[in-house]
Amino acid sequence: MSLQIFILGILCEGHRHPYDIKKMFKRESLAPEVRISDGTLYYHFEALTKQKYIERIMVSREENRPERTLYGITELGREALVEMIYKNFRSFKEVSDLYPCILFIHHVSRERVIGMLEDCIAAVNQKIQRFERIWNDVPPDSSEHPIVLNAKILQEHAMNRAKTDLEWLEKVLNRTKSIPS
Structure with missing residues (x-):
């Protein structure tokens, strides 16, 4: 499953923390066979931020807790999501490659x-x-x-x-x- 499509699609629905997205991904059993490490998740958040597809909305810190960064999608990110979905359909090889596209098909x-x-x-x-x-x-x-x-x-x-x-x-x-x- 394309983690970047999943991240962008979830952020289209509202602002989220990376950890919330990780929990959502696992809780909803969208791809139970896929393991997402924190490193992989944060790597994709950083990559999407550098591409200006998402942006930091707010950083908060609670007592004795690490910082939590809230992210939102940009207009460029919304356009990128649409193009990523179309690209997955165009390069279709396996049905499972389309799973993230189907989740967010209402955006195209x-x-x-x-x-x-x-x-x-x-x-x-x-x-x-x-x-x-x-x-x-x-x-x-x-x-x-x-x-x-x-x-x-x-x-x-x-x-x-x-x-x-x-x-x-x-x-x-x-x-x-x-x-x-």
Whole structure:
């Protein structure tokens, strides 16, 4: 998951401390397999600040506590978020790459994203067709060979995964189409 998209998207909703975003990321189980270290999180906050996508709003300090910096998104950051989302759709390889984009899809052009989702669906359909062609090219007399039998198990998994991805993308497309313009 693109942590920068997540940070910018959350900051579009309101000012936040980095630690609050880390807790939110984990609490909401948006990507439970992703580990975010404090170093990684603060690195991205610094990078986004240097790019002028976010800005420090306020620094506070409570007794016996470290400083807490509240961040907000800039107009440049809002524009960057939109471009990052579009870029992820354009470079689509895996469905999981689109997760942060889907969270913040309401920040981009509905019509443009519908077209991009249709492109993603077409790419997955092509992948399914490619899998089917490959398997159909296996000579029938080799179907009992151990490598072929093992390859069939792998192909079945890849095909099931691609079909699941296709179903999910179609749900996202239908959901996006149902959002009022």
